Amino acid sequence: MKADPHGVLTGTHFIDGDHACCEGALAAGARFAAGYPITPSTEVVERFAARVPTVGGTFIQMEDELAASITLQGAVWGGAKAFTVTSGPGFSLMMEHIGYAAMTETPCVFVDVQRGGPSTGLPTLPAQADMMQARWGSHGDYEIIALCPNSPQECFDLTIKAFNLAEEFRVPVMFMMDEVVGHMTEKVVIPPAEQIEVVPRKHTHKSIQDYLPYGTNGDMVPEMAHAGEGYKFHVTGLTHDERGYPNMTPQMQDKLVKRLQNKIRTAADRICIFEQDRLESAEVVVVSYGITSRVAQRAIDLARDRGLRVGKLRLITAWPFPAKKIAELASQVKAFVVPELNLGQMVREVERAVAGLAKTVAVSHAGGGVHSPDEILNTIVEASR
Secondary structure: OOOOOOOOOOEEEEEEHHHHHHHHHHHOOEEEEEEOOOOOOHHHHHHHHHHHHHHOOEEEEOOOHHHHHHHHHHHHHOOOEEEEEEOHHHHHHOHHHHHHHHHHOOOEEEEEEEEEOOOOOEEEEEOOOOHHHHHHOOOOOOOOEEEOOOOHHHHHHHHHHHHHHHHHHOOEEEEEEEHHHHHOEEEEEEOOHHHOOOOOOOEOOOOOOOOOOOOOOOOOOOOEOOOOOOOOOOOOOOOEOOOOOEOOOHHHHHHHHHHHHHHHHOOHHHHOOEEEEOOOOOOEEEEEOHHHHHHHHHHHHHHHHOOOOEEEEEEOEEEOOOHHHHHHHHOOOOEEEEEEOOOOOHHHHHHHHHOOOOEEEEEEOOOOOOOOHHHHHHHHHHHHO
């Protein structure tokens, strides 16, 4: 393998989703990762550990996921683009520091290659049961962004997108892969570095005297300074004022937490990405994501062969959830069919957005394998009646 001076391994490759995710992180400018080995995510950082020294970066294996999830944040405040990689049990351990990243507005990426749970569960087999945990796993009111690739190519492309969104909004971004997509090997095309859009850090140009670490210029996202540059700032998980100093008043809590939420919520329409097909004439809409969306595509094709009017809505951005799009469709269709590798998570968001205007039918699967296309097809047929 030979990379260009930017670390981008250009050309056409035959690699799995985990390795494509690593290449996406490098192309996005990530030069630091901390992690702890856990199936089925380890291949991401195994490749990163081998690749990143060639472009002047660092990988560090920590003693556990708790240490990894705070170490990467120190790297960010030191000036690096950084990420960590884990799976179910490790993701659970990282929740405290995901909340810390949200409160301190530390731009970083958490890659979660989902496997069967709860607890140790099925280490080598797929699930999609971390979706609600990604959004609500840490305590308090906060917002994150979560992306769901369904192919190795998207593992490359959307990892870059994840870093770009993290930098633009100064927020932790969850990259919600699953074991099948992580271990699936397909063609991945990596373009030259000059063709890849990379969002730079929102670094301050203000003087040391004028800089407020959590002051904003009207867009709700503060500019950032790095340790060692002479700026004076305080980074704390406590409720804080624009200087970063703790302020325990209800008024400051209200002001801060609402800004943390609204910087994402007011941009939700722009952040949300989804793939849609034949929604205009649909009577039934299949909502899916990740590996399940590929199985669902077969079921959709079979249903269309039978003359059924079936539309597809694939979630690429799970959070923010495209509630507005679902609500628009709810007044036009009979039903939404939601297959996922869990016993009911994102289907609840669909049902909430539908607000009783149409049927919402879950096609649940506890994980360990993917759905049968016939299982989804039968539900589509029933929902069409």
